[in-house]
Amino acid sequence: xxxxxxxxxxxxxxxxxxxxxxxxxxxxxxxxxxxxxxxxxxxxxxxxxxxxxxxxxxxxxxxxxxxxxxxxxxxxxxxxxxxxxxxxxxxxxxxxxxxxxxxxxxxxxxxxxxxxxxxxxxxxxxxxxxxxxxxxxxxxxxxxxxxxxxxxxxxxxxxxxxxxxxxxxxxxxxxxxxxxxxxxxxxxxxxxxxxxxxxxxxxxxxxxxxxxxxxxxxxxxxxxxxxxxxxxxxxxxxxxxxxxxxxxxxxxxxxxxxxxxxxxxxxxxxxxxxxxxxxxxxxxxxxxxxxxxxxxxxxxxxxxxxxx
Amino acid sequence: xxxxxxxxxxxxxxxxxxxxxxxxxxxxxxxxxxxxxxxxxxxxxxxxxxxxxxxxxxxxxxxxxxxxxxxxxxxxxxxxxxxxxxxxxxxxxxxxxxxxxxxxxxxxxxxxxxxxxxxxxxxxxxxxxxxxxxxxxxxxxxxxxxxxxxxxxxxxxxxxxxxxxxxxxxxxxxxxxxxxxxxxxxxxxxxxxxxxxxxxxxxxxxxxxxxxxxxxxxxxxxxxxxxxxxxxxxxxxxxxxxxxxxxxxxxxxxxxxxxxxxxxxxxxxxxxxxxxxxxxxxxxxxxxxxxxxxxxxxxxxxxxxxxxxxxxxxxxxxxxxxxxxxxxxxxxxxxxxxxxxxxxxxxxxxxxxxxxxxxxxxxxxxxxxxxxxxxxxxxxxxxxxxxxxxxxxxxxxxxxxxxxxxxxxxxxxx
Numbered sequence: 001x002x003x004x005x006x007x008x009x010x011x012x013x014x015x016x017x018x019x020x021x022x023x024x025x026x027x028x029x030x031x032x033x034x035x036x037x038x039x040x041x042x043x044x045x046x047x048x049x050x051x052x053x054x055x056x057x058x059x060x061x062x063x064x065x066x067x068x069x070x071x072x073x074x075x076x077x078x079x080x081x082x083x084x085x086x087x088x089x090x091x092x093x094x095x096x097x098x099x100x101x102x103x104x105x106x107x108x109x110x111x112x113x114x115x116x117x118x119x120x121x122x123x124x125x126x127x128x129x130x131x132x133x134x135x136x137x138x139x140x141x142x143x144x145x146x147x148x149x150x151x152x153x154x155x156x157x158x159x160x161x162x163x164x165x166x167x168x169x170x171x172x173x174x175x176x177x178x179x180x181x182x183x184x185x186x187x188x189x190x191x192x193x194x195x196x197x198x199x200x201x202x203x204x205x206x207x208x209x210x211x212x213x214x215x216x217x218x219x220x221x222x223x224x225x226x227x228x229x230x231x232x233x234x235x236x237x238x239x240x241x242x243x244x245x246x247x248x249x250x251x252x253x254x255x256x257x258x259x260x261x262x263x264x265x266x267x268x269x270x271x272x273x274x275x276x277x278x279x280x281x282x283x284x285x286x287x288x289x290x291x292x293x294x295x296x297x298x299x300x301x302x303x304x305x306x307x308x
Numbered sequence: 309x310x311x312x313x314x315x316x317x318x319x320x321x322x323x324x325x326x327x328x329x330x331x332x333x334x335x336x337x338x339x340x341x342x343x344x345x346x347x348x349x350x351x352x353x354x355x356x357x358x359x360x361x362x363x364x365x366x367x368x369x370x371x372x373x374x375x376x377x378x379x380x381x382x383x384x385x386x387x388x389x390x391x392x393x394x395x396x397x398x399x400x401x402x403x404x405x406x407x408x409x410x411x412x413x414x415x416x417x418x419x420x421x422x423x424x425x426x427x428x429x430x431x432x433x434x435x436x437x438x439x440x441x442x443x444x445x446x447x448x449x450x451x452x453x454x455x456x457x458x459x460x461x462x463x464x465x466x467x468x469x470x471x472x473x474x475x476x477x478x479x480x481x482x483x484x485x486x487x488x489x490x491x492x493x494x495x496x497x498x499x500x501x502x503x504x505x506x507x508x509x510x511x512x513x514x515x516x517x518x519x520x521x522x523x524x525x526x527x528x529x530x531x532x533x534x535x536x537x538x539x540x541x542x543x544x545x546x547x548x549x550x551x552x553x554x555x556x557x558x559x560x561x562x563x564x565x566x567x568x569x570x571x572x573x574x575x576x577x578x579x580x581x582x583x584x585x586x587x588x589x590x591x592x593x594x595x596x597x598x599x600x601x602x603x604x605x606x607x608x609x610x611x612x613x614x615x616x617x618x619x620x621x622x623x624x625x626x627x628x629x630x631x632x633x634x635x636x637x638x639x640x641x642x643x644x645x646x647x648x649x650x651x652x653x654x655x656x657x658x659x660x661x662x663x664x665x666x667x668x669x670x671x672x673x674x675x676x677x678x679x680x681x682x683x684x685x686x687x688x689x690x691x692x693x694x695x696x697x698x699x700x701x702x703x704x705x706x707x708x709x710x711x712x713x714x715x716x717x718x719x720x721x722x
Binding site for chain 1: 313341342343344381382383384385392394406407409410413414533534536537538540542543546550551552579580581591592593595606631643645646648700701704705706708711712713714715718
């Protein structure tokens with residue numbers, strides 16, 4: 001039998017990565033064992049790419065038994081959308097797009113000019129979950145990302161309104177994941193709960209996974225705002241007092257282009273990124289996400305309303 | 309980064325300073341990032357505190373930060389030069405004990421905090437009972453706030469004696485006591501210079517060196533999660549059973565038995581997307597093929613014959629931690645979730661309840677929130693179990709409410 005995926009490099013056979021991989025595959029298989037209509041959230045970011053890679057491994061040599069869904073803010077990096085369309089096509093994976101732009105156009109949500117569209121993703125996400133009758137939604141969130149995510153279960157029940165009630169979560173014991181829920185409720189599943197940013201990069205290196213080019217250092221026109229480096233794009237233009245410069249940067253996270261900052265970096269290979277990540281003194285979201293800086297509990301508030 | 313992973317759970321009563329201890333551990337082990345520390349300093353200043361409140365590093369929810377308490381388990385990930393850690397910080401309030409049970413179920417080490425001023429209290433015994441029951445192999449007694457009792461040895465000794473008495477009642481054969489002051493950092497990462505009478509290790513030093521006990525050797529146990537049938541041109545007849553090895557080592561060529569049906573076959577191949585394996589130890593997620601076309605489905609347990617043999621049964625005697633407000637009474641009906649199997653269950657009898665004050669079992673007719681007791685259960689279909697003391701996977705189950713899906717109890721097969 002031929003192997004589908006490149007063999008992990010022997011010299012990178014790190015035991016804790018194998019432990020994390022085995023755990024994630026076990027979780028993903030439980031989703032198919034316990035649910036009728038799962039979907040996997042895919043943004044083209046590194047975490048969702050790793051999650052999709054693990055899902056394909058979990059069912060190999062079968063095809064992925066569920067579609068993937070992109071909640072699209074319309075403010076994308078071209079490299080990421082290009083990657084999404086090309087790779088999903090290669091893998092024969094079905095893509096559903098839940099569009100924030102459509103939700104704005106139809107009046108389901110109202111955009112505040114000059115504000116990020118990230119919080120607006122909640123409505124199209126919940127609408128798509130309802131219209132497709134999805135009962136399990138796989139997300140690539142990691143507990144190490146953010147303090148309210150540190151409180152999240154692996155199987156996390158959402159009520160009819162998509163809300164998360166952090167004070168009343170199900171106990172989650174051993175590796176017995178309980179996906180039982182009422183009609184109308186759905187369960188968010190986080191197979192990467194126990195992974196850190198460094199684990200993700202070490203795994204990308206070990207498995208030889210391709211990621212969008214903006215994760216690697218490249219020269220880009222950027223300007224500084226609120227201590228972050230923002231790219232000059234259609235949606236992010238420098239103000240009068242902000243100067244544009246050409247600089248070697250890369251992205252640590254990939255999200256809505258209006259609120260995702262770049263970091264100064266010369267890491268042009270995965271192994272250089274692993275080294276740089278291991279030495280970093282600033283957290284991933286602290287360095288790059290304007291939306292999490294809004295308040296001490298910004299993420300918790302979005303999550304309670306049904307955000308991922 | 310070192311490959312070895314250690315899972316640690318911290319438990320303590322309200323205001324024992326648990327979040328401060330965890331914050332101190334992360335801070336002094338130099339794993340707190342600059343922006344996280346800045347956020348804590350700003351938040352502390354806003355609250356009018358003197359200096360940074362390290363507890364804010366872990367208390368992430370709005371209500372937690374407002375009330376200064378921990379409500380839910382928070383998971384922290386960090387690595388030192390010696391080891392990688394997953395730390396589950398669990399709440400102290402009695403009403404949130406179920407979250408302590410959650411954290412303890414996967415832990416190798418439990419750090420139980422006691423306030424040096426108040427000593428061993430009922431919550432200490434409850435946490436010790438939970439850690440002992442769930443078979444956390446190493447228990448640390450961290451006597452905190454030593455700075456508030458002038459770092460006196462006599463205070464520490466008295467608490468260790470009380471804790472040892474409780475431990476002996478619960479058949480815990482060893483534990484490691486450490487005097488600490490989370491606020492000042494004494495014996496958290498660095499050895500304290502203010503407690504010369506203590507010759508042991510600091511908490512981090514202990515955690516870096518401890519070798520947790522492994523599960524005893526068992527013949528392989530492989531619960532089937534799903535059947536893999538691609539039916540593609542490339543793999544028209546492929547039929548594999550996907551799951552995770554939960555005990556022992558599964559080898560190609562092993563004679564196996566499919567339970568509960570009892571059919572016999574041989575492991576023809578152990579497949580992974582990266583190629584075939586000759587053997588798969590406990591913990592590995594793989595797909596196996598059998599040499600015979602036997603009927604195998606999700607919920608079946610594939611085992612290698614040998615002693616001790618698993619028990620195929622429709623009746624269970626078990627210890628449960630009752631995790632919900634509604635009391636448990638005999639005659640109650642549930643779904644039982646055990647490995648990958650889900651069957652109907654009726655509670656036939658409640659035998660006894662553990663009295664947390666005396667740590668003795670007494671006859672009972674119901675169990676209420678946070679009670680630990682022994683019950684008898686009857687099942688609509690057989691399940692395949694080992695005693696929990698032999699295997700944490702095949703000996704553990706949940707009781708789930710049929711309509712809401714709520715997890716009502718953690719169960720351990722006797």
